[in-house]
Amino acid sequence: DAGVIQSPRHEVTEMGQEVTLRCKPISGHNSLFWYRQTMMRGLELLIYFNNNVPIDDSGMPEDRFSAKMPNASFSTLKIQPSEPRDSAVYFCASSTFVGTSGNLYEQYFGPGTRLTVT
Amino acid sequence: AQSVTQPDIHITVSEGASLELRCNYSYGATPYLFWYVQSPGQGLQLLLKYFSGDTLVQGIKGFEAEFKRSQSSFNLRKPSVHWSDAAEYFCAVGAWMDSSYKLIFGSGTRLLVRP
Numbered sequence: 001d002a003g004v005i006q007s008p009r010h011e012v013t014e015m016g017q018e019v020t021l022r023c024k025p026i027s028g029h030n031s032l033f034w035y036r037q038t039m040m041r042g043l044e045l046l047i048y049f050n051n052n053v054p055i056d057d058s059g060m061p062e063d064r065f066s067a068k069m070p071n072a073s074f075s076t077l078k079i080q081p082s083e084p085r086d087s088a089v090y091f092c093a094s095s096t097f098v099g100t101s102g103n104l105y106e107q108y109f110g111p112g113t114r115l116t117v118t
Numbered sequence: 119a120q121s122v123t124q125p126d127i128h129i130t131v132s133e134g135a136s137l138e139l140r141c142n143y144s145y146g147a148t149p150y151l152f153w154y155v156q157s158p159g160q161g162l163q164l165l166l167k168y169f170s171g172d173t174l175v176q177g178i179k180g181f182e183a184e185f186k187r188s189q190s191s192f193n194l195r196k197p198s199v200h201w202s203d204a205a206e207y208f209c210a211v212g213a214w215m216d217s218s219y220k221l222i223f224g225s226g227t228r229l230l231v232r233p
Binding site for chain 2: 004033042043045048055056058091093106107108109110111112
C-alpha cells in the first residue's frame with residue numbers, strides 16, 4: 001500500500017491567495033483527518049470525515065478554511081484567502097472506524113504539506 | 119477534560135543507553151493509547167498502541183510501553199537507543215469528546231542521541 005498521499009509537499013504563496021491541499025487516504029479506510037502542526041500550538045485536529053461525511057469541524061480556525069471529501073479516495077483542504085499565520089505543516093491521516101460505538105483504530109499519517117504564506 | 123501531558127520537552131541520551139519517555143493522560147474511561155514518532159520533515163509513524171489486555175505492549179523498532187492505570191501513565195521505553203532514534207515522540211489518547219472520537223496528542227518530546 002502506498003500509504004496516505006498528500007500533495008503538494010511544499011507550497012509557498014502570497015497572502016490573499018487561495019491554497020488547496022490534497023489528500024488520498026489509504027484504500028479501505030473510511031475516516032479521514034486533517035491536522036495542522038505549528039511550533040506554538042503543536043498538533044491540532046482541524047476536521048474529520050467518516051464515510052465522506054464531515055463529523056467534527058470544530059477545529060477549523062475560521063471561515064477561510066474549508067474541507068471537502070467528494071469520495072472515499074480524495075479530500076481537499078482549502079484556505080481562501082490565505083494569511084501568514086496559516087503557515088504550518090498540514091497533515092492528512094486516515095483510519096478505519098466502526099460506527100459511533102466502535103473503536104477508532106490507529107491513524108496513519110501522510111508526509112504533510114509545508115505551507116508558507118508570505 | 120481529556121488531556122495528554124508529556125513533561126519532558128527535550129531528552130538527550132547516549133547511544134546504547136536506555137530510554138524512557140513519560141506520558142500521562144487524563145481521561146475518565148478506559149483509554150486507547152498510542153505512541154507516534156516523527157522524524158524531521160516526515161509525517162507521524164505509529165510505534166505502538168494499547169487498546170486492552172496485556173498492559174505491556176511491544177512496538178516497532180524495539181520500543182515498548184507500559185500502561186499503568188493507577189498512575190494514568192503510558193511511558194515509552196527502549197533498552198538501547200540507536201542514533202537513528204533521534205526524532206520527536208508523541209503520546210496520544212483516543213477519546214470521545216462532544217459526541218465525536220478524536221486523538222488527543224501530547225506536545226511531544228524531542229529525543230537527541232549523543233554518539
